[in-house]
Amino acid sequence: MSEKEGGFFYNIESLLEKDYRGVNIAVYSIATAGLALAIHKIRPVSKFSKASKIPEHFFKQHEPLKGVYAGVQHSPVRLLINHKAPVYLPLWHSSKPPLPVKLWGVDIVSGNAMNWLDCVAKGQKVTLKPIAREKDDLVSTVILHLHQPKTKTEETLDLGQKLIELGFAKASVPQQIGKRTVESKLAPALLSAESRAKSQRNGIWSDQLPPVPFYVVYWRRGCHMTRDLLVLSTKKILQIIVFLSKNALVGAKYIIRRPFKSNSKQIQAT
Structure with missing residues (x-):
């Protein structure tokens, strides 16, 4: 060097x-x-109990919030969600009340909605997607996470869409919605759910709309029966195919091994 x-x-x-x-x-x-x-x-240690405490960037970026469904607040109807901060502090967080949430584009009009929510969602995990705030109330979607023990999978359910589809709520979508926004994606799904509820006369629509014509009822039943038969037939056909495949495989193995056994016997005889 x-x-x-x-x-x-x-x-x-x-x-x-x-x-x-x-x-x-x-x-x-x-x-x-x-x-x-x-x-x-x-905000790893912040438990939000009021929408006014949620930072503005959570709304702009629609940052998801995790929580647990706690119940329903009456007049006005709001879902009560126990927000779970990423870092849980028992003494501080347990003393804070749940966060009141208004479902975006959903107007709950039936008392059966409260009973259904208590039966299905009580104590279950939820995910919120903040959209706006109305004073201390959060305007958001609420996705329910239901664990299926038999299949060991998790089913997700949009509570707003489901309440409308059951006829426990109406779609109250604003007329002017910006393009390529979260609201523009939510609105068609809510309107479609309300259309299904009306066609099936679910919930409040059984009283507000005339009965479904009998031929439509029979047509729907026929379609359901045909679908069920097709599903059963497909399962039976698949079972038969699997059974035949296994037997064919066993037979092929037997045929392949048989000549070698005969040859070995001839060699031993000589």
Whole structure:
């Protein structure tokens, strides 16, 4: 190594060994600011009990909030959700009340909705997607997570769509909705659910609309029976195919092994 190269590396080493307080302070300041920004964005220890306490960027970016369904608030009807912060602090969080949530585009008009929610959603995990706030109430969608023990899977259910489909609520979608927004995706699903509820005369629509003509009822029953028969027939056909395939495989193995056994016997005889 030349003297010039040795001097160069020596200068680099001495430069790294020097304590530059200004540089260290700047690095630590940037790291601290980044950590503070991340904490402000995620709010890992914040349990929201009022929509007014939720930061604005949660609404702009529709950051999902996790929680547990706690019940229903009457007049006005609001779903009560126990928001679960990423970092749970028992003494602090347990004392805070649940967050009142208004379902976007949904107007609950039947008392049966409360009974159904208590039976299906009580104590179950939910996910909220904040859309707007009305004073202390959060306007959001509520996705229910139902664990299926038999299949060991999780079923997700949009509570707003389901309440409308059951005829316990009406779709109250605003007329002017921006394109390529969350609301533009939710509105068609809610209107479609209400259309199904009306056609089936579910819930409130059984009294507000005339009965379904008898030929439509028979047609629907026929379609359901045909569908069920097709499903059963398909399952039977698949079972027969599997059975034949297994038998064919066993027969093929027997045929393949048989000549070798006969040849071995001939060799032993000779």
